[in-house]
């Protein structure tokens with residue numbers, strides 16, 4: 001296993017290119033199951049999760065060719081389809097559940113392993129399955145697998161009211177509805193940029209979709225979808241993560257490909273904390289306005305609210321802000337596991353259920369710490385950039401799932417960082 005060593009206290013300067021979005025690519029790739037013609041994704045991120053999705057799609061009968069050093073994924077699914085998504089692949093990555101809707105729409109049946117819980121929460125799939133049942137599917141849980149069958153003649157359009165704006169359920173139902181008979185309306189749908197990116201791609205494939213990005217999406221089913229080429233949208237979570245680097249360590253960094261409208265709620269909090277964010281021709285420039293950071297309160301919410309996937313990174317920033325910040329995690333029930341690790345670095349944090357109170361300290365101190373999930377791992381690296389001395393982050397395999405070339409990107413702006421093999 002590898003660890004990452006960070007020596008803090010150095011101001012940063014330079015540029016960081018932002019990749020295509022993991023969470024867009026992971027829902028765009030299963031869309032290839034909806035057509036017999038090729039779907040090509042450009043600007044794809046180079047991540048272990050993308051490799052896992054490739055493995056899954058190949059196990060279902062798709063051909064996936066990775067080109068241009070992994071930034072282009074050419075996929076096609078014209079042959080026979082295997083409609084069983086095996087536990088051994090699904091357990092590695094929850095987003096595997098995004099093949100359920102497309103398989104059901106294309107094949108009329110799907111057997112998909114239930115992902116089970118993960119470090120940040122129980123994460124059930126009831127909103128996905130209730131939505132598909134409203135479209136006429138029958139779904140049964142047997143031996144840890146969801147066995148889903150469409151009615152004769154295929155899925156039917158339906159009006160579906162989500163109890164919560166689930167990202168994954170919106171994506172699964174939207175994909176399933178593209179080939180259903182009639183019209184589907186998803187009310188209280190998720191509005192994330194990744195949803196809009198998926199809808200854009202599906203429209204290029206011939207789907208009829210309106211309202212994506214708003215709380216109500218309407219999909220008019222069609223008989224078949226054709227091939228397309230689609231660029232993956234910029235990764236707003238990778239963007240937000242790297243925007244915090246100069247905020248935490250000082251200096252100035254430009255993020256190539258960044259846009260404020262992808263993360264407005266986050267930029268508003270940075271402004272309150274004393275961070276300036278300016279748009280440039282190529283992206284965003286980030287620096288502190290002046291000396292010390294100010295405390296800020298944060299509540300995570302579905303888009304356009306503050307993204308839960310930037311909560312851990314924001315906590316790392318607020319550890320050395322002047323005053324007390326209160327962070328409320330409203331999306332996942334167990335997403336403060338980075339707090340005890342930051343406390344090991346001298347932070348002053350109290351966690352009480354879904355609320356964390358961060359009392360700013362003057363300085364963090366380097367220490368050996370352990371990554372527990374994807375976003376927690378990068379928050380520890382960010383904290384290490386500001387800490388005195390050496391921070392050693394272990395279990396960084398979590399990081400590879402969602403951040404490409406992380407050591408190269410940080411050292412490209414003068415951070416003192418290296419990756420080592422553990423003895």
Ligand code: EPZ
Pocket residue numbers: 023024026095121122123124125126127128129164165166167168169190308309331332333374375402
């Ligand atoms: C997506 O997960 C992202 N993953 C997550 O990013 C992100 O944190 C999350 O959306 C919220 O923004 C991908 O896109 C691959 P949800 P998803 O369905 O789709 C509950 C990262 O770090 N819920 O919106 O699984 C659920 O338990 C990852 O990149 C139900 O109760 O999120 C959770 O508490 C982590 N029943 C909440 O809703 C359901 O059927 C949000 O889940 C579905 C969800």
